Amino acid sequence: MPLNKRRFDALIIGAGGAGLNAAIQLANADARVAVVSKVFPTRSHTVAAQGGVNAALANVLPDSWHWHMFDTVKGSDYLGDQDAIEFMCREAIPTVYELEHNGVPFSRLDNGKIYQRAFGGQSQNFGGDQAARTCAAADRTGHAILHTLYQQNLRARTHFFDEYFAIELVTDDEGAVLGALVMEIETGEALLIEAKVTLLATGGCGQVYRTTSNAHINTGDGMAMALRAGVPLQDMEFFQFHPTGIAGKGMLITEGVRGEGGFLVNKDGERFMERYAPNAKDLASRDVVSRAIVTEVKEGRGCGPQGDHVLLQIHHVGEEIVAKRLPGIRESARIFAGVDPVEEPIPVFPTAHYVMGGIPTDRYGRVVIPARHGPEEAVPGLYAAGECACVSVHGANRLGGNSLLDILVFGRAAGLDVISYLRDNANHRPMNTASVDKAMAAFQRFDQGGEGISVAELRNEFRKCMEDHAGVFRVQDVMDDGVEKIKQLRERLDDVRLKDQSRVFNTARVEAFELVNMIDVGMAIALSAARRQESRGAHSRPDHPDRDDKNWLKHSLYFKQDDTLDYKPVRTKPLTVESFPPKARVY
Amino acid sequence: MKFRIYRYNPDADTEPSMQEFDVDAPRGTMLRDALLMIKEQDETFAFRHSCGEGVCGSDGVNVNGQNRLACITPVADLKEPVEVRPFPGRPVIRDLVVDMTQFYQQYRAIKPWLIRNDPLPEQETLQSPAERDQLDGLYECILCGCCSTSCPSFWWNPDKFHGPQALLTAWRFLADSRDQATDERLDALEGPYKLFRCHTIMNCVEACPKGLNPTKAIGHIKNLMLKHSV
Numbered sequence: 117m118p119l120n121k122r123r124f125d126a127l128i129i130g131a132g133g134a135g136l137n138a139a140i141q142l143a144n145a146d147a148r149v150a151v152v153s154k155v156f157p158t159r160s161h162t163v164a165a166q167g168g169v170n171a172a173l174a175n176v177l178p179d180s181w182h183w184h185m186f187d188t189v190k191g192s193d194y195l196g197d198q199d200a201i202e203f204m205c206r207e208a209i210p211t212v213y214e215l216e217h218n219g220v221p222f223s224r225l226d227n228g229k230i231y232q233r234a235f236g237g238q239s240q241n242f243g244g245d246q247a248a249r250t251c252a253a254a255d256r257t258g259h260a261i262l263h264t265l266y267q268q269n270l271r272a273r274t275h276f277f278d279e280y281f282a283i284e285l286v287t288d289d290e291g292a293v294l295g296a297l298v299m300e301i302e303t304g305e306a307l308l309i310e311a312k313v314t315l316l317a318t319g320g321c322g323q324v325y326r327t328t329s330n331a332h333i334n335t336g337d338g339m340a341m342a343l344r345a346g347v348p349l350q351d352m353e354f355f356q357f358h359p360t361g362i363a364g365k366g367m368l369i370t371e372g373v374r375g376e377g378g379f380l381v382n383k384d385g386e387r388f389m390e391r392y393a394p395n396a397k398d399l400a401s402r403d404v405v406s407r408a409i410v411t412e413v414k415e416g417r418g419c420g421p422q423g424d425h426v427l428l429q430i431h432h433v434g435e436e437i438v439a440k441r442l443p444g445i446r447e448s449a450r451i452f453a454g455v456d457p458v459e460e461p462i463p464v465f466p467t468a469h470y471v472m473g474g475i476p477t478d479r480y481g482r483v484v485i486p487a488r489h490g491p492e493e494a495v496p497g498l499y500a501a502g503e504c505a506c507v508s509v510h511g512a513n514r515l516g517g518n519s520l521l522d523i524l525v526f527g528r529a530a531g532l533d534v535i536s537y538l539r540d541n542a543n544h545r546p547m548n549t550a551s552v553d554k555a556m557a558a559f560q561r562f563d564q565g566g567e568g569i570s571v572a573e574l575r576n577e578f579r580k581c582m583e584d585h586a587g588v589f590r591v592q593d594v595m596d597d598g599v600e601k602i603k604q605l606r607e608r609l610d611d612v613r614l615k616d617q618s619r620v621f622n623t624a625r626v627e628a629f630e631l632v633n634m635i636d637v638g639m640a641i642a643l644s645a646a647r648r649q650e651s652r653g654a655h656s657r658p659d660h661p662d663r664d665d666k667n668w669l670k671h672s673l674y675f676k677q678d679d680t681l682d683y684k685p686v687r688t689k690p691l692t693v694e695s696f697p698p699k700a701r702v703y
Numbered sequence: 704m705k706f707r708i709y710r711y712n713p714d715a716d717t718e719p720s721m722q723e724f725d726v727d728a729p730r731g732t733m734l735r736d737a738l739l740m741i742k743e744q745d746e747t748f749a750f751r752h753s754c755g756e757g758v759c760g761s762d763g764v765n766v767n768g769q770n771r772l773a774c775i776t777p778v779a780d781l782k783e784p785v786e787v788r789p790f791p792g793r794p795v796i797r798d799l800v801v802d803m804t805q806f807y808q809q810y811r812a813i814k815p816w817l818i819r820n821d822p823l824p825e826q827e828t829l830q831s832p833a834e835r836d837q838l839d840g841l842y843e844c845i846l847c848g849c850c851s852t853s854c855p856s857f858w859w860n861p862d863k864f865h866g867p868q869a870l871l872t873a874w875r876f877l878a879d880s881r882d883q884a885t886d887e888r889l890d891a892l893e894g895p896y897k898l899f900r901c902h903t904i905m906n907c908v909e910a911c912p913k914g915l916n917p918t919k920a921i922g923h924i925k926n927l928m929l930k931h932s933v
Binding site for chain 2 (some may be wrong): 264
């Protein structure tokens with residue numbers, strides 16, 4: 117049977133905030149744009165973002181983009197690229213206004229302006245008093261934004277391929293990306309989408325860990341496809357564990373709870389964050405708070421019969437604030453923890469939440485890799501934006517409220533740059549049959565039935581392995597062990613067999629592809645972590661407790677071929693202002 | 704716990720059947736967890752799901768006769784054997800997966816985006832907290848489809864009647880102080896079907912997992928239309 121084919125100017129893989137904000141720019145510019153998503157767009161995980169999006173609007177307290185930039189650089193433990201960070205913090209302001217103009221139902225202040233709340237790691241005046249920078253629609257900000265972006269794409273008549281799963285990028289001999297092979301989930305048939313430009317906006321990979329705030333769909337598909345196309349992944353050792361997941365389950369309880377006045381207590385009823393971060397206390401950076409919680413539990417001050425969590429208290433602020441500002445959290449806590457936060461504290465423990473690393477890009481969303489002319493040469497026809505990308509604005513640790521910002525700013529920037537790329541590259545490059553054949557082989561990988569390992573079995577083993585060997589605290593031999601185990605798991609992928617060989621809506625086949633992707637990404641995390649001999653941001657090593665700027669102020673690049681690592685310098689020079697040199701990071 | 708699950712695979716089956724499963728369901732098990740355990744027993748079982756916390760709207764199913772979101776439905780509250788079926792009135796693609804095309808078409812038909820004709824201000828458009836409060840109970844919709852697929856009027860006329868979900872969203876924009884297309888929106892709802900097929904049966908209110916009230920929203924639209932026509 118001949119392979120079905122479609123042709124577009126631009127192909128966007130992923131329909132979360134980054135993909136949809138890029139798509140709007142392209143559709144508004146009359147480019148022919150296809151958005152491929154393995155789920156209906158409003159199911160994308162942007163929908164689950166709770167607390168809000170940072171922008172120095174100064175609606176509540178004095179603020180400036182420059183203070184926002186300082187906080188982001190410091191939060192990144194100085195690993196973030198300062199040109200990209202300056203760009204993001206400046207762009208934040210018009211980006212939030214644009215969202216509002218497009219219909220996002222932000223919560224409001226008495227003067228009619230957008231409501232802003234305090235979040236972790238935010239300060240006024242370069243490290244002074246707490247700032248209030250996070251623009252919120254109650255505690256459903258991601259939902260409000262994603263639905264609005266989808267609605268605007270409906271208005272712009274973007275072409276959607278809903279419930280299509282991307283299998284592999286198609287490239288030519290020069291490494292240029294020519295589109296992707298995708299599978300229509302409903303029919304199980306392959307489809308080749310040819311495009312002058314492909315934008316990866318596939319989101320995160322939290323599913324590699326057993327306990328995670330991430331959705332079932334966050335399996336690192338775009339990152340893994342990039343790896344297999346020869347693109348490295350940057351800074352993958354930096355994985356954020358959000359301090360307040362519901363204990364034992366992992367569902368997210370927004371930092372906004374602490375922003376609205378909540379705090380953490382241990383079994384003695386002590387506000388222990390005062391010991392770890394005397395100034396910022398419960399609103400210290402996420403890496404700091406997560407380590408504090410794990411330490412409390414390890415040292416025997418955890419709560420509950422097993423002593424395996426701490427408590428997040430908010431009832432002292434009163435029912436009115438909780439009902440108005442945190443209605444979704446109240447609902448989640450009731451359903452999943454069986455407590456009403458208006459009366460009782462919520463049991464919490466860190467949960468795998470966000471990958472700071474990803475596909476290396478510049479601030480226009482162009483994917484850049486080491487090549488002939490230096491460490492950052494653009495791959496023709498390939499862009500990436502959002503959590504799957506690494507610009508890098510988050511460095512070694514992301515601040516709360518900067519992830520919605522990242523996807524919106526760089527989704528938009530990528531969309532705009534694609535428009536100019538299309539002007540300079542008006543024609544499709546010739547299709548490369550060899551690459552299509554290779555992609556077809558990947559598509560048919562699980563077509564052989566019979567006896568073998570099940571996807572569920574291997575997946576359970578893998579996610580446990582990641583949790584045990586690449587968690588909040590990391591030591592050398594445990595990490596090395598993890599790398600070996602993942603290598604073995606990767607080999608056992610060849611023994612996976614699907615009992616279900618049917619075509620129509622075969623979710624077992626989708627999950628098998630996802631497992632391949634997760635293991636590729638898991639190896640990037642584990643190996644990059646095992647090599648970095650320092651503690652920085654979310655990468656915390658008791659055997660190397662200090663940050664080492666002399667040897668390690670550099671980005672890691674993991675290549676799938678032969679599992680190798682390379683490094684490139686951090687861009688410490690901002691666009692217009694003075695650089696923020698590395699300093700000791702205290703909160 | 705005993706479950707009876709609707710099974711149909713067009714590749715293999717000529718007609719649908721109910722299949723029984725036994726699942727160990729410790730305290731706190733949600734229906735989605737149970738369905739995942741069933742999938743571990745039998746990987747051919749298909750259903751949609753993603754976030755696991757009731758915000759993405761993927762895993763709407765019919766449980767013991769009621770449309771609900773699997774991920775926020777504790778199994779402890781359900782009568783055994785727990786009967787799980789696809790949404791009623793929608794073509795079945797496979798097992799619990801249904802074709803929601805018409806549901807999405809009705810959503811698109813009401814122009815679910817903010818329409819403003821004024822020039823854009825440099826900053827945000829102002830909106831008082833009281834004006835913003837009008838959107839509470841409306842904007843939280845997650846498009847799961849529990850309401851529209853429990854509505855007899857939608858079962859009969861899914862091509863002509865907008866259904867409770869789309870009408871809730873229509874009111875979300877009519878109620879937004881920033882929107883400037885009231886006349887256009889109301890004109891588009893004229894006629895015997897789009898809006899007026901709602902016979903206030905109120906299945907939608909019962910079904911909504913987010914506690915929203917589409918019937919009330921429809922009432923508001925009808926009132927506004929009345930005022931609009933005089």
